[in-house]
Amino acid sequence: MNRPLHADPEHLLARIEYLEEHRRFVQNVLEMALSLVDFQENVLNSYGVETILKEAERRIRYLIPFEASALYLVQEETSEFRLALCTPEASRAAVEAEVEELIEKGFFAWAIRERRGVTVASRDRSRRVLLHALATQSRVRGMLVGFLDARRQQIPDTALTLLSILLLNTANAVESLEFYRLLRQQKALLEKEVEERTQALAESERQMQQVLKLQAIGTLAGGIAHDFNNILFPILGFAELAMDDIPPGHPARRSLEEILKAANRAKDLVQQILTFSRRNGRERKPVRVPQVVREALALMRASIPKTIEIACEIDDGCRPILGDATQIHQVVVNLCTNAYQAMQETGGRLEVRLEETEIDYEQTRRHIGTRMGPHLHLSVCDTGVGMEPSVLSRIFEPYYTTKEPGKGTGLGLSVIHGIVKHHGGFITVESAPGRGSTFHVYLPALEEAEIVPEAEPAAPPAPGHERILLVDDEPQVLEIERQLVERLGYRVTACADPGEALRLLRQAPQHFDLLMTDMTMPQMTGDRLAQLAWEIRPELPVILCTGYNDLMSEEKARALGIRRYLLKPVDTEELALAIRRALSGLLDAPLARPAVPATA
Numbered sequence: 001m002n003r004p005l006h007a008d009p010e011h012l013l014a015r016i017e018y019l020e021e022h023r024r025f026v027q028n029v030l031e032m033a034l035s036l037v038d039f040q041e042n043v044l045n046s047y048g049v050e051t052i053l054k055e056a057e058r059r060i061r062y063l064i065p066f067e068a069s070a071l072y073l074v075q076e077e078t079s080e081f082r083l084a085l086c087t088p089e090a091s092r093a094a095v096e097a098e099v100e101e102l103i104e105k106g107f108f109a110w111a112i113r114e115r116r117g118v119t120v121a122s123r124d125r126s127r128r129v130l131l132h133a134l135a136t137q138s139r140v141r142g143m144l145v146g147f148l149d150a151r152r153q154q155i156p157d158t159a160l161t162l163l164s165i166l167l168l169n170t171a172n173a174v175e176s177l178e179f180y181r182l183l184r185q186q187k188a189l190l191e192k193e194v195e196e197r198t199q200a201l202a203e204s205e206r207q208m209q210q211v212l213k214l215q216a217i218g219t220l221a222g223g224i225a226h227d228f229n230n231i232l233f234p235i236l237g238f239a240e241l242a243m244d245d246i247p248p249g250h251p252a253r254r255s256l257e258e259i260l261k262a263a264n265r266a267k268d269l270v271q272q273i274l275t276f277s278r279r280n281g282r283e284r285k286p287v288r289v290p291q292v293v294r295e296a297l298a299l300m301r302a303s304i305p306k307t308i309e310i311a312c313e314i315d316d317g318c319r320p321i322l323g324d325a326t327q328i329h330q331v332v333v334n335l336c337t338n339a340y341q342a343m344q345e346t347g348g349r350l351e352v353r354l355e356e357t358e359i360d361y362e363q364t365r366r367h368i369g370t371r372m373g374p375h376l377h378l379s380v381c382d383t384g385v386g387m388e389p390s391v392l393s394r395i396f397e398p399y400y401t402t403k404e405p406g407k408g409t410g411l412g413l414s415v416i417h418g419i420v421k422h423h424g425g426f427i428t429v430e431s432a433p434g435r436g437s438t439f440h441v442y443l444p445a446l447e448e449a450e451i452v453p454e455a456e457p458a459a460p461p462a463p464g465h466e467r468i469l470l471v472d473d474e475p476q477v478l479e480i481e482r483q484l485v486e487r488l489g490y491r492v493t494a495c496a497d498p499g500e501a502l503r504l505l506r507q508a509p510q511h512f513d514l515l516m517t518d519m520t521m522p523q524m525t526g527d528r529l530a531q532l533a534w535e536i537r538p539e540l541p542v543i544l545c546t547g548y549n550d551l552m553s554e555e556k557a558r559a560l561g562i563r564r565y566l567l568k569p570v571d572t573e574e575l576a577l578a579i580r581r582a583l584s585g586l587l588d589a590p591l592a593r594p595a596v597p598a599t600a
Contacts, residue, residue, distance in 0.1 A: 012246060016255050049073070049174055053085045056170040061087070063159050063166070066146040067127070070095045071134070073142040073174075081108065081143060091147075098123060099145055107131060112140055117160045119148075128153055132163060134171045141171040161227055228266070229547030230474050233569035235263045237480035240572055241487070267569060284423075286320040286446060289328060289376050293354050296332035304340050307347035314354045318376050319445040327419045328443075334416050335380040335439050342384025342437065351381040356445060367426040374445040375425065381438040387431040395429065416441075463489030466513035466583055470494045471501045471529065472545070473521040477568070481516070481545075481575075488576050498524040502532055509537040514583055519546035527552060527560055534561070541582045545570070 053071050060069060068091040072081040081103065086092045101123055102108060111118050111131035119128045127150050134142035144167060148155075239260050246253050293314055304310065321328075332352075339350050357377040364370045387395070396417040420427045424444045431437035468490045472478040475496060482494045493512070495501040498521055505512065515533050519526040530542045543564040544557050557565040563582035566574070 012252050016252055052173050057085055057087055059166055063163055067149040068147040070145045126150055132167055134167050136171045136175050141174050229568040230477055232263055232267050234476040234480045236569045237484055241483055284322050284324055287323045287325045288320050290314050290316045290318055292325050292328050293332050296329050300336045308343050309349045312352040318356045321443045321445055323423045331416050331419055339380055339382035342382050348383035353379045370426050375442045376445055378441040383436040386433045386435050386437055388433055392431055465489055467491045468514045468516055469501055469512040471498055471517040484572055484575055498529045505533055505536045514541050516543040519544055519552055543582050
């Protein structure tokens with residue numbers, strides 16, 4: 001049985017200080033990520049590569065204080081590198097001489113192949129030089145060359161990660177600018193030849209800009225989600241462990257509760273980013289929307305002032321939809337919150353209606369991706385201030401908001417749009433200044449649904465005793481996973497190197513009852529480690545964990561034979577249930593595992 005560990009006050013206060021420091025770090029990184037989003041939007045509206053490079057160089061200096069830095073661009077005609085920006089300008093001659101030798105020795109080619117920051121020694125070996133390709137997914141646009149001062153030999157991994165994101169956005173912006181100018185020229189030519197197409201071309205350009213913005217945000221979301229979740233996992237885990245160690249009534253519990261709240265807010269923000277970029281698909285099942293709407297309204301009543309009248313008209317006979325109840329709940333709450341904020345100063349009336357309707361062919365033509373047939377129609381109407389046409393055309397853009405600073409991130413309506421589209425539906429809005437707003441959400445209904453009765457809540461899993469091989473290349477994540485699993489009663493062997501884990505398996509194949517591994521590791525991916533482990537012991541259960549990986553999903557993992565697929569950060573209850581189910585083999589059993597090569 002587990003017994004609570006009682007730590008001395010000095011140890012607890014030191015742990016609280018450690019967690020608070022990391023909470024501040026996560027907050028700073030989140031602010032940097034949001035700043036990068038603003039950067040991408042700003043450069044798309046600029047009219048010169050020089051503007052983009054100057055903005056990028058300013059943010060690079062914020063991340064890494066180089067003694068001197070330079071940005072090179074690839075000339076399209078000759079495919080040669082040309083110095084476009086040097087800081088300080090007085091270092092131009094020295095930088096050009098140094099770079100000429102770096103190119104000659106093949107270091108530029110090495111940096112291009114790596115697609116990440118690489119460091120080499122300068123000619124006189126007195127300092128280090130950072131090289132990082134300025135490249136999109138399909139083309140190399142240039143190179144960053146940064147000279148570190150003699151005292152600085154290493155760059156933090158976090159700074160390198162953010163630098164990679166920034167340079168990817170910069171390369172995308174340069175490429176987007178070229179495409180943007182090309183399209184504007186083509187538009188002018190077409191307008192001269194075909195006058196009646198002017199309006200259609202203008203609309204195409206607006207849609208193109210919207211797609212570019214969403215594409216840039218989606219790229220950013222995928223890039224930061226894995227690192228953020230790996231940072232949040234230790235914060236949440238160690239805070240939970242500290243809460244278990246502290247007796248009720250201890251003054252330190254309040255500080256830990258605040259740390260947990262802040263970390264969970266960061267976790268929710270990452271999930272929102274992934275939601276509107278459609279990168280966090282969840283399991284969908286039949287959902288009774290009337291029940292979800294009633295629960296959401298019951299939650300909202302406590303926060304909406306009495307100056308706002310709430311009226312609802314819900315048809316309980318609506319057919320279910322195939323979806324995620326939590327996300328539908330989020331749609332209702334966000335729409336009602338927007339309506340309430342529009343009437344916060346003047347009061348008014350909030351109307352929520354839910355009914356079933358038919359979508360015909362003409363409506364499917366106006367909303368691409370929508371199918372004909374029965375749909376649930378959810379409308380949220382307010383009598384608030386309304387919106388200007390210029391605002392109305394941009395409300396679903398990520399990070400666009402008309403609210404004051406501190407009263408919204410601009411993610412709410414873009415998240416709603418992403419959820420509705422992911423469910424196969426569409427959303428429209430009607431509004432005018434002084435006449436309020438009405439949002440219409442249409443979600444496809446199931447023709448024939450077999451509603452499975454909700455299962456009774458499962459009892460917490462009993463403490464375990466089995467032996468678990470734990471693999472993760474992040475030291476903090478590995479440590480918190482080890483402590484959490486050991487507190488559940490299991491015997492844990494922790495490895496930061498997949499190769500070491502395989503060596504232990506070969507020495508004693510029957511010594512371990514479960515392999516629990518991270519997905520993204522520099523030496524070897526988690527799915528490859530699982531395949532090599534099955535060559536040693538075919539029946540070994542495997543749990544795959546990841547902060548985020550766009551090459552792996554729960555469906556792919558199960559098709560490989562993985563017992564459980566966990567998204568970090570996970571709490572203790574979720575971890576305990578996953579381990580117990582993987583060991584029992586009764587729930588979420590693996591699908592047929594494909595054959596693997598006989599040798600690694």
